Amino acid sequence: MKRVMIVIIVFSLLLPTVLTGCGQRVGSNGVVNVHNWGEYIDESIFRIFERETGIRVNYSTFETNEALYALMRRGGANIDVIIPSDYMIARMIEEDMLEELDFSNIPNFELIDPRYKGLAYDPDNRFSVAYMTGTVGIIYNSSFITDDITSWNALFDERYAGQILMFDNPRDAFGITLKYLGYSLNTVNEDEIHEAFDLLVRQKPILQAYVMDQIFDKLEGGEAWIGPYYAGDFLAMLENNPDLRFARPTEGTNFFVDAMCIPKDAANKTNAEVFINFMTRTDIAMMNMAYIFYASANQEAAAMFAAEISAEEYAVMFASSEVIANSEVYSHLPRHILELYDRLWVELKR
Amino acid sequence: MKPKYLSIPYIVWMGIFVVAPIIFVVFYAFTTSEGVPTLQNFAAMGRFTSVFVRSFWLALISTVLCILIGYPVAYILSREGLRLQRLMIMLIVLPMWMNFLLRTYAWMSILENTGLLNRFLSFIGLPTVNIINTPTAVVIGMVYNFLPFMILPIYSVIVKIDRSLFEAAQDLGANTVSVFRNVVFPMSLPGVLSGIMMVFVPAVSTFVITQLLGGGMVMMLGDLIEMQFLGTAYNPQLGSAIALVMMLIVIAFMYVVNRFGQGEEKAVGA
Numbered sequence: 001m002k003r004v005m006i007v008i009i010v011f012s013l014l015l016p017t018v019l020t021g022c023g024q025r026v027g028s029n030g031v032v033n034v035h036n037w038g039e040y041i042d043e044s045i046f047r048i049f050e051r052e053t054g055i056r057v058n059y060s061t062f063e064t065n066e067a068l069y070a071l072m073r074r075g076g077a078n079i080d081v082i083i084p085s086d087y088m089i090a091r092m093i094e095e096d097m098l099e100e101l102d103f104s105n106i107p108n109f110e111l112i113d114p115r116y117k118g119l120a121y122d123p124d125n126r127f128s129v130a131y132m133t134g135t136v137g138i139i140y141n142s143s144f145i146t147d148d149i150t151s152w153n154a155l156f157d158e159r160y161a162g163q164i165l166m167f168d169n170p171r172d173a174f175g176i177t178l179k180y181l182g183y184s185l186n187t188v189n190e191d192e193i194h195e196a197f198d199l200l201v202r203q204k205p206i207l208q209a210y211v212m213d214q215i216f217d218k219l220e221g222g223e224a225w226i227g228p229y230y231a232g233d234f235l236a237m238l239e240n241n242p243d244l245r246f247a248r249p250t251e252g253t254n255f256f257v258d259a260m261c262i263p264k265d266a267a268n269k270t271n272a273e274v275f276i277n278f279m280t281r282t283d284i285a286m287m288n289m290a291y292i293f294y295a296s297a298n299q300e301a302a303a304m305f306a307a308e309i310s311a312e313e314y315a316v317m318f319a320s321s322e323v324i325a326n327s328e329v330y331s332h333l334p335r336h337i338l339e340l341y342d343r344l345w346v347e348l349k350r
Numbered sequence: 351m352k353p354k355y356l357s358i359p360y361i362v363w364m365g366i367f368v369v370a371p372i373i374f375v376v377f378y379a380f381t382t383s384e385g386v387p388t389l390q391n392f393a394a395m396g397r398f399t400s401v402f403v404r405s406f407w408l409a410l411i412s413t414v415l416c417i418l419i420g421y422p423v424a425y426i427l428s429r430e431g432l433r434l435q436r437l438m439i440m441l442i443v444l445p446m447w448m449n450f451l452l453r454t455y456a457w458m459s460i461l462e463n464t465g466l467l468n469r470f471l472s473f474i475g476l477p478t479v480n481i482i483n484t485p486t487a488v489v490i491g492m493v494y495n496f497l498p499f500m501i502l503p504i505y506s507v508i509v510k511i512d513r514s515l516f517e518a519a520q521d522l523g524a525n526t527v528s529v530f531r532n533v534v535f536p537m538s539l540p541g542v543l544s545g546i547m548m549v550f551v552p553a554v555s556t557f558v559i560t561q562l563l564g565g566g567m568v569m570m571l572g573d574l575i576e577m578q579f580l581g582t583a584y585n586p587q588l589g590s591a592i593a594l595v596m597m598l599i600v601i602a603f604m605y606v607v608n609r610f611g612q613g614e615e616k617a618v619g620a
Binding site: 223 | 397398400401458459462463464465482483561562565566567568569573574577578579580581582583584585586
């Protein structure tokens, strides 16, 4: 039902453009190569963009920040717009892999919530325009778990043995374990990381599996009871299983920002900026939000979306300022810490 | 005499897609990220012993199971009528038209605790089984995915064996069992050998199956190598070193298997 409402609203927003019908021929103004997370955009916006600007969109997807990084390091990928997460943007800036943006081509930047400008990963906000934000939390099935979940402790609770899922990547798995222990998820203190590792080793026997996107099927179908994942994905799961609940642990969690950037030496830099500007527009942000249920960084769209979903759902999707204050954004860690993560991860899965 | 220039496209292809990548792997394996020569990448290899052992062990089990299932299928198939043979081959190949990931994902929903298999078992009143997220599930996934690569080479060898050889053996007093043991099996060995190669090698380096069916609880070599390229630390040098060691062990293994096979064929010839 809410999707129908959103479609109607978006359509009324689009109506002026549709009626004036600025019918540019697709491709007459070149192309823009967009590389994004899988299932992280409403692909029907490409047609609108092509009609309005005459720029053709070549779209492809990646699965993890690290896969994107590896692709760019190999070179020759021919990409104009990428949408990595905070810590990866910091790494790419540090390694001189991003192009500075010309904000005169991105006037819609002023629509971005000031809380998502100039964050630690891009302090002067020269390289990125925030796209979507979100938090990590615990998703659980209330028909199996009747307790109120408030702590990461639940993922280490033996009463749920065999029904617990865990992140299948070292950064997130260590991150929430560090949070549970009361440490920073960006710690470079190796003792704290080893302490988290010991806890992960103790957790393993009561786990059902380490998962990434398989968590959708396993939680929706009742195969598992509880697991950590992203707030936006919880709302997608909720549509298939109304018994699911979302909890943000009181110890704090990871708050993330995925932002649009242009790789160094992109062939179509101006088109890329036109595309980023388009993505930041309120009607387009609405469409993307309605499709993926992550919180848009566009302040106006965020406010409008409140009318479309329940207050509880809104609270899950949009982290309040208190939640953000209690959360941490991943930062780019020094190489020896990343290698320690990898080494311990292999040991965990020996 | 065939004109040599016809082989040029093949040589170019092999150069780009087979030789060049191997050169890259060797180069990376012996250098640091700055390109300085080093043996450092191999020094860490001992840490991964358990991953190596597990990968080769599970690949071996899968290969043996593929032979045990695939050989009878290929043999029976080769003795059927041509029309049925074509149909069956088609059915064996058919699943391969579907994406590997999708097929493995389907096995996830079959083997899960609340999956099709367990729902069926409890429906007919039998106790349920816990297969998903164990090495057993990984082996099932590998056998399922690689079985056609065992059946097809064995089948194509057996089907080409001249039928009159069987008749000759029978004329000389051999019963069905000894026709099979002394004629069919030795002559089909080349097919078995290439089947082993086509199953064992991808099974050793498999990943994804461990993640989907094994629940990510343990790593195999494929996961370990993937992690060096797509993981947090981005260490293609270490990844290449692991890949190189794996390739060397596989080559040694294939050498032994081939020697064994040749010995068998010679014994038959003598």
